[in-house]
Amino acid sequence: MVAVADVELPPADSPNLILTPATPEERIEAIRLNSLAWKGPLDVQKYIARENHLLDQKLTRNGGLTCWVLVNRRQPEGRRTILSSCESYRKNAFLAYNGNVEDILTHAVGSVFCRPEFRKKGYASRMIQELSKKLETWQLENERRKRLVFSVLFSDIGKRFYAQYGWVPFQSSHISIPPITNEEHCKGIPDGNIPLARALASEDVNKAMCSDEVINKQRELLRVASEKSPGAKVAVSPDYDHFVWHWAREEFYAEHLLASKMPPAVKGAGVDDRNVYCAWTRVFGETPKDYTLYILRWMYDEPQTPEEEQATVEAMTAVMRRAQLEAHEWKLARVEFWNPTPLMQKAATILDPSAKVVHREKSSIASLKWYGAEQGLGNDVEWCWNEKYSWC
Ligand SMILES: CC(C)(COP(=O)(O)OP(=O)(O)OC[C@H]1O[C@@H](n2cnc3c(N)ncnc32)[C@H](O)[C@@H]1OP(=O)(O)O)[C@@H](O)C(=O)NCCC(=O)NCCS
Structure with a gap:
């Protein structure tokens, strides 16, 4: 691990920044970092154990869950500083349009995090913009639709931040x-x-x-x-x-x-x-x-x-x-x-x-990004069964 004090932080708009799936070690490091926000009453080891237990479920194992890290491509793998991190969950979904219904995949986003010493430099914003592009084709090679139709997330920081990048607040x-x-x-x-x-x-x-x-x-x-x-x-x-x-x-x-x-x-x-x-x-x-x-x-x-x-x-x-x-x-x-x-x-x-x-105005704001307009599915979308089960 590189000591944070030794890291020269690149600007958030640097062309050297990339969003990439974390290595297993980076995933643990990302969890250790975000434990600050989400470990609750668990100690860090138990919190990591919880995350590993959740990863081992049918929904999430075998690529169902991807941990993403924003890093500097100039740093060698294994020594990269995590500038920001998040997760995407691949989920089965339905799309109904014009009297047809299709089984599709969606990606739900969670665990968006930036360590306190790196905050307000634009890293999370850059990460979300990169993620929005990545998810468009992520894990869809073998699907009938090769492009993502929609993505959801549940914002704990109100209605504005994610809306800038297309995740619009729905009924919450x-x-x-x-x-x-x-x-x-x-x-x-x-x-x-x-x-x-x-x-x-x-x-x-x-x-x-x-x-x-x-x-x-x-x-x-x-x-x-x-x-x-x-x-x-x-x-x-x-x-x-x-x-x-x-x-x-x-x-x-x-x-x-x-x-x-x-x-x-x-x-x-x-x-x-x-x-x-x-x-x-x-x-x-x-x-x-x-x-x-x-x-x-x-x-x-x-x-x-x-x-x-x-x-x-x-x-x-x-x-x-x-x-x-x-x-x-x-x-x-x-x-x-x-x-x-x-x-x-x-x-x-x-x-x-x-x-x-x-x-709700601040926490668990159900937000949906619609990619369907570019796919001939119109500008309007209704989120059906917007209930707690789809939270992650
Ligand atoms: C939210 C978080 C990821 C932002 O990371 P960051 O790299 O500092 O974000 P950026 O620099 O790209 O953008 C900063 C903007 O995020 C928004 N933001 C950050 N925290 C916020 C909060 N608690 N409530 C509302 N908006 C917030 C603001 O718009 C802020 O801009 P401002 O300071 O000018 O108002 C970071 O603060 C964090 O990890 N917080 C703890 C975990 C968390 O709450 N994650 C979000 C889960 S939905």
């Missing part, structure tokens, strides 16, 4: 509801006909939300939507590998932070006869007041009559209550879900009349 709202005790859960709620939700283990989530049949049904929904309104519709595929990647993180924390003997087993809830399901994950943040049960993805059939609507809201209420109980059992501060539909809002207010939709 959520609702939070508090945990409930087992006693409260058993007592039920006064108004209504709330059914009992079934707790889902990982395999149940796989069956109920990720089977080929279910994924095909969702693909078809997008296709039909693209017949009804102009403008491309895109979505990150809500497949099982995504859920497993999120669960790998909660399982790591349960073992290494909470020293829990048992990994968290309940991964979601559902009401079978109303076809309402959700998958969730526990996120253990900086301190216990940040611990949150995030609903990664909701699935339900769009109701066609007032009776169906009533039944769907009741089922959602039941699923949310099961989530509230789970949050209590894991000592989490809240249950949260992103971009709630009007039906979810209705269900949440049955449980907590003070529940409000919060529009």
Whole structure:
């Protein structure tokens, strides 16, 4: 490693700067550096172990995750100074346009970082501009479409920085509801006909939300939507590998932070006869007041009559209550879900009349870069299923 004091820093617009996939050693160095921002309550070694554990999931292994570093091409490999770093995650996605739906790949960007002593020199900006060009063809050699159609990221630094480079802020709202005790859960709620939700283990989530049949049904929904309104519709595929990647993180924390003997087993809830399901994950943040049960993805059939609507809201209420109980059992501060539909809002207010939709301005801003205009796909794009599962 080169001591930072010995490094002559090139200007951010230097032609000698390149963005390149990190060597395995550089990846560890990048993680060590960004631990400053993201290790939370873990020590650096545990944080590196967490990152290696996440890399070893089906979504990310074998090239699913690329760690990128901005370096000076004049420095020899093995002795390069990391000026800035980030990651891209290759994900399955859908594109629906003009009544057709295609399986495509997308790249989600995460872990954008520059060490404090190198900040405000333009390195992250240069990196993002280089990345934007690289991603356009990255890992697409064997795909039918050789160019990227869209890319997503979740900004924790507000809405302006990434928008300069084409990642435009999309809807970024959520609702939070508090945990409930087992006693409260058993007592039920006064108004209504709330059914009992079934707790889902990982395999149940796989069956109920990720089977080929279910994924095909969702693909078809997008296709039909693209017949009804102009403008491309895109979505990150809500497949099982995504859920497993999120669960790998909660399982790591349960073992290494909470020293829990048992990994968290309940991964979601559902009401079978109303076809309402959700998958969730526990996120253990900086301190216990940040611990949150995030609903990664909701699935339900769009109701066609007032009776169906009533039944769907009741089922959602039941699923949310099961989530509230789970949050209590894991000592989490809240249950949260992103971009709630009007039906979810209705269900949440049955449980907590003070529940409000919060529009985020600073953190987890869902942002999407659209490359489709140059590919004859028009200027408009709708991000469907913009939910927590696609976060990275
Ligand atoms: C964000 C970060 C990567 C920027 O790196 P950098 O090399 O200093 O960035 P650049 O010099 O290219 O650009 C600086 C600009 O970034 C933006 N920016 C940086 N931090 C920001 C923050 N916390 N909130 C909003 N904008 C921010 C500002 O526009 C800033 O310009 P300004 O100082 O004139 O307002 C760096 O500050 C960092 O690593 N922060 C900690 C990790 C993090 O939050 N990463 C982003 C995750 S989405």
